[in-house]
Amino acid sequence: MAGVVVFCETTEKGIRSASLPALTAGAALAKQQNGTVTAVVIGAGVAAAAQDAARYAAKVIAYDDPKLAAPLAETHAPLLADAVKRAGAGALLGTATSTGKDFLPRAAALLGAGMASDVTAVLGPNRFRRPAYAGNALEEVELSGAVIVASVRQTEFTPAAASASAGAVENASPGTIDALGAEVVGLHATKSARPDLGEAKVVVSGGRGMKAGENFKVLEQLTDLLGGALGASRAACDAGMVPNDLQVGQTGKVVAPQLYIAVAISGAIQHLAGMKGSKVIVAINKDPEAPIFQVADYGLVTTWEAAIPALISEIKKLKAGG
Numbered sequence: 001m002a003g004v005v006v007f008c009e010t011t012e013k014g015i016r017s018a019s020l021p022a023l024t025a026g027a028a029l030a031k032q033q034n035g036t037v038t039a040v041v042i043g044a045g046v047a048a049a050a051q052d053a054a055r056y057a058a059k060v061i062a063y064d065d066p067k068l069a070a071p072l073a074e075t076h077a078p079l080l081a082d083a084v085k086r087a088g089a090g091a092l093l094g095t096a097t098s099t100g101k102d103f104l105p106r107a108a109a110l111l112g113a114g115m116a117s118d119v120t121a122v123l124g125p126n127r128f129r130r131p132a133y134a135g136n137a138l139e140e141v142e143l144s145g146a147v148i149v150a151s152v153r154q155t156e157f158t159p160a161a162a163s164a165s166a167g168a169v170e171n172a173s174p175g176t177i178d179a180l181g182a183e184v185v186g187l188h189a190t191k192s193a194r195p196d197l198g199e200a201k202v203v204v205s206g207g208r209g210m211k212a213g214e215n216f217k218v219l220e221q222l223t224d225l226l227g228g229a230l231g232a233s234r235a236a237c238d239a240g241m242v243p244n245d246l247q248v249g250q251t252g253k254v255v256a257p258q259l260y261i262a263v264a265i266s267g268a269i270q271h272l273a274g275m276k277g278s279k280v281i282v283a284i285n286k287d288p289e290a291p292i293f294q295v296a297d298y299g300l301v302t303t304w305e306a307a308i309p310a311l312i313s314e315i316k317k318l319k320a321g322g
């Protein structure tokens, strides 16, 4: 079977920018398979998102139903599998966001398909490159079977550019929607004026050495001065200093900004797995032996209490032209 279905996550206005790298990977795979790209959007009131997705794909399949308002893998994964069948496609792709990581393996299981996760390159019609051993090795995997599934690493593919001619939108019936007993109890959206961690050009992350959540306020000041996003190590998240969605690393978010500032973070391999791709890495740590200094381009052996206020004051001076 030829053709690639790309799962596009949605907002009220359109598709999430995190889905654009998956559309790029989808186009690369479709080329290898001599097929076309079909985007799929799922939710309640996704007409605008479907139109938006049509700017990037030859065809869009939209499942629009009030019962699909909550983003549940139980209800959405069967529709991803259905879209693959409708499109007669040989592949299903999405971005390795929290949602993609939740929905895609389940869809793969429903399709009886093999899956490659966190793909960093499309090498052939069913061949991908992906990191292994917390990013310390890269492996090439070949998937067999009539349908293959992959999640792609957002930072490794350039966002797709809109094409001049829009694709056609097909509104598909979701059929019986069964949440299998699962229920969304509440959704607490993080409202932030800062850029998304995955897209920010500057990321300032704090670790366990920040000692308390309130101490992150000083990192927020630095982050905002630099127009960046705030991140954290898993230890800082697990200690409840900051929300879990700030976690950078193997089991958190993968970031690749122009500038990554790691403050009071030791540099465990699981943390490095999420930020090693950053262009310039600055480490601030009081321990000269901290492993973070091995990957840092610039290192400051001192406490954050001494370094961060001084940095903030210097940046303010520079910004004021002084």
Ligand SMILES: Cc1cc2nc3c(=O)[nH]c(=O)nc-3n(C[C@H](O)[C@H](O)[C@H](O)COP(=O)(O)OP(=O)(O)OC[C@H]3O[C@@H](n4cnc5c(N)ncnc54)[C@H](O)[C@@H]3O)c2cc1C
Pocket (backbone or CB within 6 Å): 206, 207, 208, 209, 210, 232, 233, 234, 235, 236, 247, 248, 249, 250, 251, 252, 253, 263, 264, 265, 266, 267, 268, 269, 270, 271, 274, 284, 285, 286, 287, 290, 302, 303, 304, 305
């Ligand atoms: C399966 C698995 C998955 C994992 N996934 C992740 C992940 O996704 N992301 C992640 O981050 N971790 C992850 N971890 C955890 C990881 O192994 C480390 O435990 C964690 O990254 C440590 O966080 P940290 O560097 O903040 O804390 P620590 O290792 O405790 O380091 C704190 C650092 O702060 C420094 N420090 C202390 N006080 C100050 C001060 N005043 N000024 C300056 N520096 C100071 C110390 O010198 C030290 O280097 C994972 C672990 C496992 C087993």
